Amino acid sequence: xxxxxxxxxxxxxxxxxxxxxxxxxxxxxxxxxxxxxxxxxxxxxxxxxxxxxxxxxxxxxxxxxxxxxxxxxxxxxxxxxxxxxxxxxxxxxxxxxxxxxxxxxxxxxxxxxxxxxxxxxxxxxxxxxxxxxxxxxxxxxxxxxxxxxxxxxxxxxxxxxxxxxxxxxxxxxxxxxxxxxxxxxxxxxxxxxxxxxxxxxxxxxxxxxxxxxxxxxxxxxxxxxxxxxxxxxxxxxxxxxxxxxxxxxxxxxxxxxxxxxxxxxxxxxxxxxxxxxxxxxxxxxxxxxxxxxxxxxxxxxxxxxxxxxxxxxxxxxxxxxxxxxxxxxxxxxxxxxxxxxxxxxxxxxxxxxxxxxxxxxxxxxxxxxxxxxxxxxxxxxxxxxxxxxxxxxxxxxxxxxxxxxxxxxxxxxxxxxxxxxxxxxxxxxxxxxxxxxxxxxxxxxxxxxxxxxxxxxxxxxxxxxxxxxxxxxxxxxxxxxxxxxxxxxxxxxxxxxxxxxxxxxxxxxxxxxxxxxxxxxxxxxxxxxxxxxxxxx
Amino acid sequence: xxxxxxxxxxxxxxxxxxxxxxxxxxxxxxxxxxxxxxxxxxxxxxxxxxxxxxxxxxxxxxxxxxxxxxxxxxxxxxxxxxxxxxxxxxxxxxxxxxxxxxxxxx
Ligand SMILES: [Cu+2]
Numbered sequence: 001x002x003x004x005x006x007x008x009x010x011x012x013x014x015x016x017x018x019x020x021x022x023x024x025x026x027x028x029x030x031x032x033x034x035x036x037x038x039x040x041x042x043x044x045x046x047x048x049x050x051x052x053x054x055x056x057x058x059x060x061x062x063x064x065x066x067x068x069x070x071x072x073x074x075x076x077x078x079x080x081x082x083x084x085x086x087x088x089x090x091x092x093x094x095x096x097x098x099x100x101x102x103x104x105x106x107x108x109x110x111x112x113x114x115x116x117x118x119x120x121x122x123x124x125x126x127x128x129x130x131x132x133x134x135x136x137x138x139x140x141x142x143x144x145x146x147x148x149x150x151x152x153x154x155x156x157x158x159x160x161x162x163x164x165x166x167x168x169x170x171x172x173x174x175x176x177x178x179x180x181x182x183x184x185x186x187x188x189x190x191x192x193x194x195x196x197x198x199x200x201x202x203x204x205x206x207x208x209x210x211x212x213x214x215x216x217x218x219x220x221x222x223x224x225x226x227x228x229x230x231x232x233x234x235x236x237x238x239x240x241x242x243x244x245x246x247x248x249x250x251x252x253x254x255x256x257x258x259x260x261x262x263x264x265x266x267x268x269x270x271x272x273x274x275x276x277x278x279x280x281x282x283x284x285x286x287x288x289x290x291x292x293x294x295x296x297x298x299x300x301x302x303x304x305x306x307x308x309x310x311x312x313x314x315x316x317x318x319x320x321x322x323x324x325x326x327x328x329x330x331x332x333x334x335x336x337x338x339x340x341x342x343x344x345x346x347x348x349x350x351x352x353x354x355x356x357x358x359x360x361x362x363x364x365x366x367x368x369x370x371x372x373x374x375x376x377x378x379x380x381x382x383x384x385x386x387x388x389x390x391x392x393x394x395x396x397x398x399x400x401x402x403x404x405x406x407x408x409x410x411x412x413x414x415x416x417x418x419x420x421x422x423x424x425x426x427x428x429x430x431x432x433x434x435x436x437x438x439x440x441x442x443x444x445x446x447x448x449x450x451x452x453x454x455x456x457x458x459x460x461x462x463x464x465x466x467x468x469x470x471x472x473x474x475x476x477x478x479x480x481x482x483x484x485x486x487x488x489x490x491x492x493x494x495x496x497x498x499x500x501x502x503x504x505x506x507x508x509x510x511x512x513x514x515x516x517x518x519x520x521x522x523x524x525x526x527x528x529x530x531x532x533x534x535x536x537x
Numbered sequence: 538x539x540x541x542x543x544x545x546x547x548x549x550x551x552x553x554x555x556x557x558x559x560x561x562x563x564x565x566x567x568x569x570x571x572x573x574x575x576x577x578x579x580x581x582x583x584x585x586x587x588x589x590x591x592x593x594x595x596x597x598x599x600x601x602x603x604x605x606x607x608x609x610x611x612x613x614x615x616x617x618x619x620x621x622x623x624x625x626x627x628x629x630x631x632x633x634x635x636x637x638x639x640x641x642x643x
Contacts, residue, residue, distance in 0.1 A: 181602075209609070209610065209613045213617065241624070242621075245621045245624070246617075249617050249621075296613065296616055297616065297620065299620075300620070300624065308624040308628075309623075309624050309625075309627040309628045309629070309630060310627075310630070311623065311627040311630060312620075312623040312624035312627060315620070315623050316620075316623075
């Protein structure tokens, strides 16, 4: 194999200067703008997490005062969810890849795409302002009436920040839906689309249908807090449980905004590194849509002990069990795809294995919480914290890292050091389990979440968890170093270093600004690895 | 996207209708209809919203896909209201079917 040459002309060097980036309409450059800003927020959220774990190494509240601790976990949650997890895969990988995967020059609305990044930055600035001037302590869930009438922290600027950022998410979703409907290359029928695109289509539906609800909810919260309009506060004639209904109507599906794109990444990688077409393509595709729709029917499983009626609790418990089915369909199909495949343990695939294990544990422990009886015991304990971190960190971030590693050669045209990437995948997996598995046990033993002190008998498990967080931090930091290193010193990747199918691998790496020299015509079925032949690399 | 151009008269007619319903809302507020107070106010509001969506937002002359998208939005609103009501309408009913002593809202 001859070393491929780095393409002389590409989207990175097509134009120069800071203006050419800040005013770009190229979806690939906007993806990189997102990559940088989202990484900054990830670092910030990680710093808050570090302080939380440091505080919890001892049973006494000796590092952070109680109210400072409240601010730490609140800001950790807000930054990680609204400013890292929700935009991460769609706004970076989705933005970069969807037009290329469907053979288009750009998204349907390039200017709106750029606008969505500016909205994200403006919303982020409001939240950063709130953090700098003293923070907020309501928990990322903003439960009323505490958030409207008791908390004396910066609830309003944070709320405004989240309200604004929501529109960035809506615009991205809108852009994707229109693009997928209108801009597919000739021959690229719906059932020839990469499953990554299906997953993003489903994600976009949630973003468009769900985000306005949380925006209005935050607005009502602001109206009650600022003007005393009685919506949620019982003293003013409101109902605090109504806030929880409205909040979770968005915030449960929001978990699927985080995990569906990761599932899309996993589908691509499992097929590529097993050298087999994906097993049950249409089931995997439709399970994405099923998750998007049924994900809207389960929200009150967060409220079983909040005073909802026993009848409603039973309805939502049943529906929550039902929503596990499409996720299970995906997991079984991935396993069936790998069965008798020629598995290639390249670094992105190691992250995929991490995803599969952690997401499965996260999903199954969700069923514990969906059971009415069990939930009463473990509600608001560390069991819940462990559960959703297995989904959102073990699932979504693993998928994100898998995708970043898989598509890095396409994005930058260069390879990263494979051994370091494998080491990072391993460190993340080990660190993650050490951090969060003890929390399942702690929660089951009755340690509540959101306290800065705990009884001494819980210390061993908490120290293990904090030690794991250190390893996790190392696992997340190494890629930052070697990926940056690869920009200059990495081996030139060539068009298709993984020997993968799909239009994105047929164009040069990094692609031209217009992605293709001529509009591609699709004649192949998706994931045609049988025809693709033996492995490259 | 059908390129349909509506005559100005249509906009004025709809505007007139919206003004009429606004006046009606205010008028009805002075009449005590008992249980019907809320449903009547809501019915007027829904009528006005429908007029705006169909005519001012041009949905009536749009493609079927656009109509489907609009309908989907309202379907999700129905889910939000409907499933929330599974809670509010059954507060105080115990699993054994009897009215319990739970404190009901309002
Ligand atoms: Cu949930």
